[in-house]
Amino acid sequence: MTTVYMIRHSNKLPSDFYESINEEDNLYLKDNNRILSIEGEERSRILANENELQNIDVVYTSSMVRTQSTAKYLCYNQNLKMNVDKRLNEKITGIINPNIKDWYIIQYKDKSFKNEKGESQEEVYNRVNEVMEEILNKNKNKRIAVFSHGYAITYYLLHFCKLVNVDNDRKLTIKFKNKVFMDKILNAPEVFKLIFDENNNLIDINIIEFDDLPYLHGGI
Numbered sequence: 001m002t003t004v005y006m007i008r009h010s011n012k013l014p015s016d017f018y019e020s021i022n023e024e025d026n027l028y029l030k031d032n033n034r035i036l037s038i039e040g041e042e043r044s045r046i047l048a049n050e051n052e053l054q055n056i057d058v059v060y061t062s063s064m065v066r067t068q069s070t071a072k073y074l075c076y077n078q079n080l081k082m083n084v085d086k087r088l089n090e091k092i093t094g095i096i097n098p099n100i101k102d103w104y105i106i107q108y109k110d111k112s113f114k115n116e117k118g119e120s121q122e123e124v125y126n127r128v129n130e131v132m133e134e135i136l137n138k139n140k141n142k143r144i145a146v147f148s149h150g151y152a153i154t155y156y157l158l159h160f161c162k163l164v165n166v167d168n169d170r171k172l173t174i175k176f177k178n179k180v181f182m183d184k185i186l187n188a189p190e191v192f193k194l195i196f197d198e199n200n201n202l203i204d205i206n207i208i209e210f211d212d213l214p215y216l217h218g219g220i
Contacts, residue, residue: 001195002136004144005053005208006153008190009066011040011216036069040188043213047189048073052208056080057142060135062088067147070189074145087131090149094118108158108166121155128156136200150186157192160202176205188216 012034036044047053047070059075061067063086075082094115096103106113107121114120128148135144154172164173164180174182187209195204 001197002139002141002144004146004194004196006192006194007070007145007147008150008153008186008188009070009147010044010047011037011188012066013037033065035065039216043189043216044070045073046212048077050210053145055143056145058139059083059145060085060088061147062086062090062149064089067149071147085131087127088146088148088152091124091151092119102168104168104170105166108163124152125155125159128152129159132156133200136196153192157205181206
């Protein structure tokens with residue numbers, strides 16, 4: 001059996017922390033270089049000490065700053081190095097059309113929907129699945145930590161699972177093999193534990209919650 005912990009990054013620094021951002025730098029900062037908040041750093045440190053996440057064999061992260069910043073504590077504690085792959089990056093949201101009020105819901109129900117200059121659910125799934133297949137084939141029977149993002153992780157999981165409900169408050173209800181394992185808004189960080197068999201078939205999935213990491217929404 002191969003165990004994969006898909007971990008959403010910790011809490012980001014809120015946008016209102018910035019007094020000004022050059023227009024040319026704004027999108028790049030938002031999508032790639034947004035750092036963790038002070039609380040997000042502390043939550044990453046706490047996460048790295050959880051018993052469930054000890055004895056990790058290999059670590060993968062997206063190329064975005066917030067995932068690597070979350071992963072660094074676990075890597076430091078266990079003397080591991082990161083494997084960085086941009087295919088694990090967050091969805092490019094693009095330019096949201098203000099006339100489409102339910103765009104958040106639509107993007108989960110319509111795999112081909114995307115905002116202008118953005119990515120669709122299907123496009124994000126394809127790149128994440130590609131790298132996940134490589135990770136699974138290369139690391140049979142190991143314990144793997146994959147640090148990624150809200151959309152990237154949930155879009156990947158929906159290939160194996162059924163979306164029961166989604167609302168504009170960003171609450172997702174998802175089930176696997178008739179078991180609802182998610183009925184909440186994503187936490188920051190959030191840990192999904194996936195168990196794969198020798199043929200890379202997903203046989204179980206759960207959200208691992210920690211008493212010392214209470215809910216702290218940091219945007220998807």
